[in-house]
Amino acid sequence: MDLQAIAFYLLAAITVASGLLVITARNPVHSVLFLILAFFTAAGLFVMLGAEFLAMLLVVVYVGAVAVLFLFVVMMLDVDFSQLREGFSRYLPIGMVVGGVLAIEMILVATTVANRGAASLNAAPANPDAALPNAEAIGRVLYTDYVYFFQAAGLVLLVAMIGAIVLTLRHRPGVRRQNIGNQVARTPESGMEIVQIKSGEGLSE
Amino acid sequence: MTMNFQDALVLARPEVFLAGATLFLLVYGAFRGEKGMSEVSIGASLALFTAAAFAAIGPDGAAFSGGFIANSATRFAKVAVYLISPVAILLGDRWLGRVDNKRFEFPILILLAAIGMGMMVSAGDLISLYIGIELQSLALYVLAAFRRDDAKASEAGLKYFVLGALSSGLLLYGASLIYGFAGSTHFDVIAQSIQHGTTGTGVLFGLVFLMCGLAFKVSAAPFHMWTPDVYEGAPTPIVAFFAAAPKLAAMVLFARVLSEAFGSAIDQWRQIIVITAFLSVAIGAFGGLAQSNIKRLLGYSSIANIGYALIGLSAGTAEGMQAVLVFMVLYMIDVTGFFACLGALSRDGKSMESLSDFAGLARLRPGLALVLTALSFSVMGLPPFSGFWAKLFVFKAAIASGQWILAAVVLLGSVVAAFYYLRLIKTMWFDPAPGQTDTPPVEAKGVAFAAALFCFPLVLPAMAWLEPMARTAAVSFGLK
Numbered sequence: 001m002d003l004q005a006i007a008f009y010l011l012a013a014i015t016v017a018s019g020l021l022v023i024t025a026r027n028p029v030h031s032v033l034f035l036i037l038a039f040f041t042a043a044g045l046f047v048m049l050g051a052e053f054l055a056m057l058l059v060v061v062y063v064g065a066v067a068v069l070f071l072f073v074v075m076m077l078d079v080d081f082s083q084l085r086e087g088f089s090r091y092l093p094i095g096m097v098v099g100g101v102l103a104i105e106m107i108l109v110a111t112t113v114a115n116r117g118a119a120s121l122n123a124a125p126a127n128p129d130a131a132l133p134n135a136e137a138i139g140r141v142l143y144t145d146y147v148y149f150f151q152a153a154g155l156v157l158l159v160a161m162i163g164a165i166v167l168t169l170r171h172r173p174g175v176r177r178q179n180i181g182n183q184v185a186r187t188p189e190s191g192m193e194i195v196q197i198k199s200g201e202g203l204s205e
Numbered sequence: 206m207t208m209n210f211q212d213a214l215v216l217a218r219p220e221v222f223l224a225g226a227t228l229f230l231l232v233y234g235a236f237r238g239e240k241g242m243s244e245v246s247i248g249a250s251l252a253l254f255t256a257a258a259f260a261a262i263g264p265d266g267a268a269f270s271g272g273f274i275a276n277s278a279t280r281f282a283k284v285a286v287y288l289i290s291p292v293a294i295l296l297g298d299r300w301l302g303r304v305d306n307k308r309f310e311f312p313i314l315i316l317l318a319a320i321g322m323g324m325m326v327s328a329g330d331l332i333s334l335y336i337g338i339e340l341q342s343l344a345l346y347v348l349a350a351f352r353r354d355d356a357k358a359s360e361a362g363l364k365y366f367v368l369g370a371l372s373s374g375l376l377l378y379g380a381s382l383i384y385g386f387a388g389s390t391h392f393d394v395i396a397q398s399i400q401h402g403t404t405g406t407g408v409l410f411g412l413v414f415l416m417c418g419l420a421f422k423v424s425a426a427p428f429h430m431w432t433p434d435v436y437e438g439a440p441t442p443i444v445a446f447f448a449a450a451p452k453l454a455a456m457v458l459f460a461r462v463l464s465e466a467f468g469s470a471i472d473q474w475r476q477i478i479v480i481t482a483f484l485s486v487a488i489g490a491f492g493g494l495a496q497s498n499i500k501r502l503l504g505y506s507s508i509a510n511i512g513y514a515l516i517g518l519s520a521g522t523a524e525g526m527q528a529v530l531v532f533m534v535l536y537m538i539d540v541t542g543f544f545a546c547l548g549a550l551s552r553d554g555k556s557m558e559s560l561s562d563f564a565g566l567a568r569l570r571p572g573l574a575l576v577l578t579a580l581s582f583s584v585m586g587l588p589p590f591s592g593f594w595a596k597l598f599v600f601k602a603a604i605a606s607g608q609w610i611l612a613a614v615v616l617l618g619s620v621v622a623a624f625y626y627l628r629l630i631k632t633m634w635f636d637p638a639p640g641q642t643d644t645p646p647v648e649a650k651g652v653a654f655a656a657a658l659f660c661f662p663l664v665l666p667a668m669a670w671l672e673p674m675a676r677t678a679a680v681s682f683g684l685k
Binding site for chain 1: 224231269308310314321346350353406410562
């Protein structure tokens, strides 16, 4: 067994195991940490495929931003997870049935893939020029062939932003905000009061 | 695709224009604040009318490497969507003003949803299909929860969001399987590889998931469970929006995917559509019987009506597609009128939602009672109202393709559903009124009267040009 195969099986096994632990861990913080581990090992698998750019994207975006945000949300929200888990055993049988059917179907599909070779029959290579670096190859199609999808995805993000503002922004009265104009206009006269105090008496409000 | 960028932009002119107008109005609204809501609403409505005009005169073709398609079907659907959306802006703008919740994001979100619908009907690729659906759905989730201080509206928004996310997951899973087996996300390449028989059953497996996701979006049974809850909880003018245009857009997208990408797998998808249509009609008709809340009732009614439209789709012929288009446009106008009536009626400042609230309406508000009666007759499918013509087209298409059982289902479903409309009419005309109602707002009343006028008698001259237009549009789906 060569080194690459060993690395693949190691990374794949860790990915699957941590994926399982994400949904079985009792502590939600542990779940998120296993999610991060799953992302990391998946990034490793991408590197092995020669897709360095995607690997870095996975680490930067999913680990760096999304998973850490999850962690904050899980730690800050006061959600009673033990209560959420109460329904687990009740729904376990039907869940097992649905999951079992899905698993059998997936296996059937996977064997079809193995037998027929699926897309390898007619798919174009993802990276036509091997000399081209990953990021450049993606950039060349992203802003030409896929410019429509790229811009439309931008609109989807705009909706998400507007939605977050519409649903959460509240203008509370009486909130003290920093006003730089006022701060700059402040003079020693307006900011200071000089009081003469008789010795031994102190200052009362 | 050898089309250059300028031509591509000309092809996508309605959506590009709408996107530009949205960004401009967003910045304008952000600077003007709540005071600017009416101006933003007017601007958004004008932008939608302009986009409808652009869509009506736009050229045919495919752009952006096949991701965007313009033909007579997209023209038909876009004009319908862009003309019905300003009605929702009108209803919602005034209503939000009355409940003291004026925020300029409302027309902006409607605009973004309209762009999403434009993308959906023009989709020629699984990626643009998905992005279009997400753009439209995300805007609708936010709109459903727009009154964030109202517990029911928030619940409706959350329910809609969670179930919508689930359906998007199903849809994406199906799309990835189709991509894996057919080797492309383009509809025409998928169609080719299915024809050559290189894809096997795997691609059908993906198709089933894709259809589940789409059935969710059009609220067809057995993926309908969110509809009554969301209709009940979300604000009435906003329900008026998402019961109408998004259903048409999703239906056209459904028809396009099935006919263009999976045209040669018609025998396979037809079975699924037949079962979905049957279940939708049955659940819509029988589920509505037990409802006392009129918005829930309309939710079930919309499930049944989507079932009728799916019967047209299951015919798998150009005639069937024509039936779908005519049916959806006529239904869209009916349902907008219905919800405009609900928005117009209130008692002591509380909107009238339960069936008993409507008792004696004929004496209190004879005009609106007459409108509701006409719309009920129309949705029931009584001649000469518009609903009759809609169902007639579906019926003809089903018979022509030899689906007698489904044609019988249309009739039976209509008979069962007639019960709850007749009950509403009886309550309005023959029961004693519990008390006075508030003065109905002008704009909701206006929309309600306009819809009733359309469903009879304006529908008769309108059919003269709606019918040939829908026929030209139906031909472009490429089915015989």
